[in-house]
Amino acid sequence: PQVPSNSKPMHLGMFEIGRPLGKGKFGRVYLAKERKTGFVCALKVLHKNELQTGRVETQLRREVEIQSNLRHPNILRLFGHFHDSKRVFLIIEFAGRGELYKMLRKAGSFSEPRAASYVAQMASALAYLHKKHVIHRDIKPENILVGSHGEIKLSDFGWSVHAPTNRRTTLCGTLDYLPPEMLRGDSHGEKVDLWSLGVLMYEFLVGNAPFEDTPIETQKRIVKLNFKIPDFVSAEAKDLITRLLRLDPEKRLPLDQVAQHPWILKHCSKPQTAREKQRNNHQR
Numbered sequence: 001p002q003v004p005s006n007s008k009p010m011h012l013g014m015f016e017i018g019r020p021l022g023k024g025k026f027g028r029v030y031l032a033k034e035r036k037t038g039f040v041c042a043l044k045v046l047h048k049n050e051l052q053t054g055r056v057e058t059q060l061r062r063e064v065e066i067q068s069n070l071r072h073p074n075i076l077r078l079f080g081h082f083h084d085s086k087r088v089f090l091i092i093e094f095a096g097r098g099e100l101y102k103m104l105r106k107a108g109s110f111s112e113p114r115a116a117s118y119v120a121q122m123a124s125a126l127a128y129l130h131k132k133h134v135i136h137r138d139i140k141p142e143n144i145l146v147g148s149h150g151e152i153k154l155s156d157f158g159w160s161v162h163a164p165t166n167r168r169t170t171l172c173g174t175l176d177y178l179p180p181e182m183l184r185g186d187s188h189g190e191k192v193d194l195w196s197l198g199v200l201m202y203e204f205l206v207g208n209a210p211f212e213d214t215p216i217e218t219q220k221r222i223v224k225l226n227f228k229i230p231d232f233v234s235a236e237a238k239d240l241i242t243r244l245l246r247l248d249p250e251k252r253l254p255l256d257q258v259a260q261h262p263w264i265l266k267h268c269s270k271p272q273t274a275r276e277k278q279r280n281n282h283q284r
């Protein structure tokens with residue numbers, strides 16, 4: 001089925017609304033199907049009055065502007081948007097297997113091969129964003145969905161901006177993923193996403209975030225880089241986490257080196273085609 005056409009204005013009547021998929025701070029998401037084409041999508045419904053009181057219109061406008069122009073297999077597509085007198089509607093790609101954080105909570109933690117596959121996909125999505133000088137700034141399990149083939153889909157660009165920048169909006173929600181430069185309110189660039197990728201990788205493997213504590217203690221531990229990696233985590237995984245969790249943004253491992261890190265290559269090397277096997281055997 002075709003993606004909804006942008007040629008004529010969209011409206012709610014174009015969609016058959018299905019079951020609720022989830023709810024966030026400012027609205028809900030429903031399964032939806034465009035009547036004409038049968039195209040299945042997720043419809044995020046946000047209430048204008050709540051957006052006004054929450055003073056999040058700017059973030060919503062930025063989310064729509066940025067996410068509509070992104071095309072990457074590990075970034076959730078935003079196909080379009082429309083509004084009526086009371087609500088704003090976002091037409092979003094439907095991720096067939098749902099929210100990653102629910103899988104993480106259920107599993108407790110992920111195996112190293114599974115975590116490595118997710119870190120590699122995140123590195124690919126972030127490399128694409130950073131090439132466009134977009135920083136996500138809110139990488140965490142709650143903002144990652146899983147597609148019907150098990151691939152991950154980075155979503156929720158409400159905090160994304162064009163780099164470099166400094167924050168003007170008050171932080172809310174968990175501090176666990178914030179790099180020291182954002183905690184201090186300093187100007188910051190794309191490397192904030194490298195720090196969050198290190199926190200994400202730690203949480204995949206350990207089951208909780210590295211600086212998890214009370215909000216005050218978490219901030220103290222972040223700026224002092226006070227975290228410990230349990231012994232059950234392999235040496236290669238420890239090495240990659242410590243190369244991402246660096247106080248100095250310039251010292252964090254660049255994304256192209258994340259993709260080439262031994263821990264990633266060990267778990268994510270593409271299965272060789274018969275021809276590649278044949279070629280490698282001849283070269284031996």
Ligand SMILES: Cc1cc(Cn2cc(-c3c(Cl)cnc4nc(-c5cn(C)nc5C)[nH]c34)cn2)no1
Pocket residue numbers: 021022023024025026027028029042044045092093094095096097098099145155
């Ligand atoms: C408001 C608001 C709610 C949320 C969190 N949220 C995201 C979804 C969601 C989206 Cl945007 C796209 N595809 C989804 N697929 C699922 C899903 C699939 N299964 C099998 N189970 C679920 C759940 N959820 C999707 C729902 N809620 N952000 O802002």
